Amino acid sequence: MNPNFSDSFETIGLYRNVPDSGARSPIFRLFITLFLSLIVQSYTGVRAQQWDFKANMNKVVIPIDITNHIIMLPIQLNGEPLTFILDTGVKETMLFGAVDSAILRNVSSYNFQGLGVDQGIQGLLSLDNVLALGDSILTDHHHDLYVITDSTINLSKNIGVPIHGVLGSNFFQNHLIRIDYVRKKLHVFKSLGDLDKDLSKYTAVKLDLVKDRPFVDITISSGGKLFENSRMLVDLGNSDPLMIFPTTLTDYKISKPYVYEFLGQGFNGNIYGKRNRIDGVTVAKWNFKRLFVSYPDTNSYSARRLVERRVGSIGNQIMSRFDVIFDYADSVMYLRKNKLFGDPFNIDMSGLEVRHVGFSWLKSRTGTKPLGTTSNEGTTINLSNDVLYQIELVPAYVIQHVRIGSPAYLAGVKEGDSIYKINGKYAGKMTLESIKGKLQARDQYGVSLEVKRGDEIVKFRFKLVDPIPLN
Secondary structure (H helix, E strand, C coil): CCCCCCCCCEECCCCCCCCCCCCCCCCCCCCCCCHHHHCCCCCCCCCCCCCEEHHHCCEEEEECEEECCEEEEEEEECCEEEEEEECCCCCCCEEECCCCCCEECCEEEEEEEECCEEEEEEEEEEEEEEEEECCCCEEEEEEEEEEECCCCCCHHHHHCCCCCEEECHHHHCCCEEEEECCCCEEEEECCHHHCCCCHHHCEEEECEEECCEEEEEEEEEECCEEEEEEEEEECCCCCCCEEECCCCCCCCCCCCCEEEEEEEEECCEEEEEEEEECCEEEECCEEEECCEEEEECHHHCCHHHCCCCEEEEECHHHHCCEEEEEEHHHCEEEEEECCCCCCCCCCCCCCEEEEEEEEEEEEEEEEECCCEEEECCEEEECCCCCEEEEEEEEEEEEEEEECCCCHHHHHCCCCCCEEEEECCEEHHHCCHHHHHHHCCCCCCCEEEEEEEECCEEEEEEEECCCCCCCC
16 A cells, blocks of 8 residues: 555546556456455545535435346536446445546555455555535545556446446445335435334344445255355345355255356456356245355355355345345344345346447438428429438447357357347347346247347347256
8 A cells, every 4th residue: 555645636547646566466256246345455544434415404315227236326426427336245435447537536556455366456545535426415525435447347348337436335334225126216314213114014134244244144045955044245236146155155065957157257357157046045034936046166266355154145136126224323134025026036048148348330221211292383203212321329239258058159149249139129229238138038038139240240049048947
């Protein structure tokens, strides 16, 4: 840690007087939605967050978006509007270096340490910023944050919308937070007395706060065995239902059928691991049956650096089935199931990993010129075959990985193919979430896929197949 802070403002992407070690971490592989929870050892000089409510209100409501099971909320950093992920798996606020318009205060170099990182990751620490949520209804006037300058860290490509940073678990410390997944609202209350909900309708779940991150004990049922009191991180930055470190549970075996596939991207390349379904998991009084679980390869993490007794994480595919209230002051989480409770757990059935890679020009037919026009002098007939086209800038999607043996693999789809149409609709007219929805629709659902491969359009047809069938 370099103790010398710059008194000047720095623009991300145009750093001045910041040393660059040129070092790269030799091993760092975890899910793109998980790795942030594993790399920060907090600098002791970072201040506690002090949020001011607008006009001395006692409670505020902030609109959120939920895409691919990730919570996003509007942020203003020193006046610049950005979009951050809300993530209890990360302690501090983090910013990605791809942002090149935000102004930062008091910048110094910083070295991140964490699971699987031997030499550390170079980044920045910025002190005394103004961070505001929503329409400046909640503001911290002295906010400290970390900046990851590594350009390979780009959550936007995996989620399909611009993501500039992460608002971590420290945000939950000084007030109550309610997440309404159905109405897509984040409610923030100064204290328990300001809560506008009847807690008797909720189930209280004890939280263990370790380094300001929330852990709960659950029961896992797999392979005919029960694993009780399994400590899980409540990780709102994890889009899967459940993730387990396979070496942390004695006599735990990953039961068949399972698939071995690409799970994400880290600092040193691609992350692979297994996915299967387990018999069930019990959270408080609720049991979820036959949900799928991800297992990162053992070289993706260091078991000795895990929080004591931690075996994995509960992700948003479980948490989104509840109306959730976090009360860090009393170390408790309140749950009440919502109308999403019975939704199926989503899993890709095509074998394709799709990424948003920027924008491209799309030329699409909008109609033909009229056959004729009428005036006082008579009718003019247009005998040409002219067609009207519209040219617009649209999102571009590329196939990053194809699982061996999957329906798309057997049909001949290749890594690097650019998606042109899916089921007759231009991919550029779709969001990444809607594309993934087509690839997760249901077993035996027919998919018509057109891709650009070089200068030609290649067409495929295949049926989705559940890679981990229920029976």
